[in-house]
Amino acid sequence: MLELMRRTATVVWIVLSLATGVSWWLAEREGSTAGATVLIMLIAAFKARMVMLHFMELKAAPLPWRCVFEGWVVIFTGVILAGYWVSLAAPH
Amino acid sequence: MPALASIGPRPAAARRLPGDSGVWLFIAADTFMFGLFFSSFMFERLKNVELFNRSQQALSPTVGALNTLFLLAGSWFVVLAVSAAKQRMEQAVVNCLSLGLVCGGAFAVSKLFEYGAKFAAGLSVVTNDYYLFYFVLTGVHFLHLCIGLVVLAILRGRAKTGVGDERFLRWLESGACYWHMVDLLWIILFPLLYLVR
Numbered sequence: 001m002l003e004l005m006r007r008t009a010t011v012v013w014i015v016l017s018l019a020t021g022v023s024w025w026l027a028e029r030e031g032s033t034a035g036a037t038v039l040i041m042l043i044a045a046f047k048a049r050m051v052m053l054h055f056m057e058l059k060a061a062p063l064p065w066r067c068v069f070e071g072w073v074v075i076f077t078g079v080i081l082a083g084y085w086v087s088l089a090a091p092h
Numbered sequence: 093m094p095a096l097a098s099i100g101p102r103p104a105a106a107r108r109l110p111g112d113s114g115v116w117l118f119i120a121a122d123t124f125m126f127g128l129f130f131s132s133f134m135f136e137r138l139k140n141v142e143l144f145n146r147s148q149q150a151l152s153p154t155v156g157a158l159n160t161l162f163l164l165a166g167s168w169f170v171v172l173a174v175s176a177a178k179q180r181m182e183q184a185v186v187n188c189l190s191l192g193l194v195c196g197g198a199f200a201v202s203k204l205f206e207y208g209a210k211f212a213a214g215l216s217v218v219t220n221d222y223y224l225f226y227f228v229l230t231g232v233h234f235l236h237l238c239i240g241l242v243v244l245a246i247l248r249g250r251a252k253t254g255v256g257d258e259r260f261l262r263w264l265e266s267g268a269c270y271w272h273m274v275d276l277l278w279i280i281l282f283p284l285l286y287l288v289r
Binding site: 002005006009010012013016017020021023024027028037040041043044045047048051052054055056057060061062063065068069072075076079080082083084086087 | 106107108109110116120123124127130131134135137138141153154157160161164165167168170171172175178179268269272273275276279280282283284286287288289
């Protein structure tokens with residue numbers, strides 16, 4: 001079980017680091033496009049969820065606790081993306 | 093055969109929250125507070141998108157990404173420390189916590205250099221609304237990081253004698269979850285402040 005826990009954590013860490021690299025690349029290359037910004041926020045939401053489920057062990061936690069934190073990701077990613085969407089239409 | 097019991101869907105009773113539930117209440121309250129910070133940043137940004145986008149250009153996405161990598165590595169070492177504690181491998185716990193501290197320390201040093209460069213360029217909390225958010229949000233996060241470093245250092249000190257103790261494991265798990273929360277908040281804060289434009 002512990003060996004599995006270590007192996008999972010290592011794979012998750014590698015995936016999270018690669019995802020960080022992708023976000024950085026998107027920001028450097030396509031930083032000014034709306035598509036890149038939306039993708040970067042979705043990658044961040046995915047990373048946050050991975051940290052919660054695998055590092056904070058919410059995957060095996062009582063469901064109400066897991067729902068609170070998964071809900072957090074959905075709510076605030078939603079608010080950020082909604083705010084961004086409105087800003088695209090705002091006068092510059 | 094306790095090992096066989098872990099195969100298959102996890103029964104509701106086997107689900108557990110690592111560490112202390114009081115610490116989890118704090119973590120939940122803290123993450124929601126940061127969520128409100130994120131929301132108010134986006135709301136204020138709407139009032140002056142051009143200013144926010146222009147101000148953001150003084151930040152380096154490369155430094156922000158590097159800091160993310162430091163925290164991710166730190167979290168990984170702390171997960172390994174918890175796993176080693178469950179096997180009562182005290183030296184491994186001490187080593188993993190030391191490496192976690194080094195990663196967190198690297199983030200702290202990098203952040204201090206970043207603040208120094210901003211101050212040297214004449215940018216401060218009163219420059220404009222964007223920098224108000226930048227300094228307050230990263231500052232509050234930095235404070236959380238410093239508390240996390242102290243917690244990891246205390247746990248590292250205790251690991252030398254207390255690895256066999258159930259209470260130690262519970263506090264290690266609690267400290268680890270707090271540490272992951274610092275990582276979690278930065279994962280959203282970094283793109284929000286450095287990359288959304």
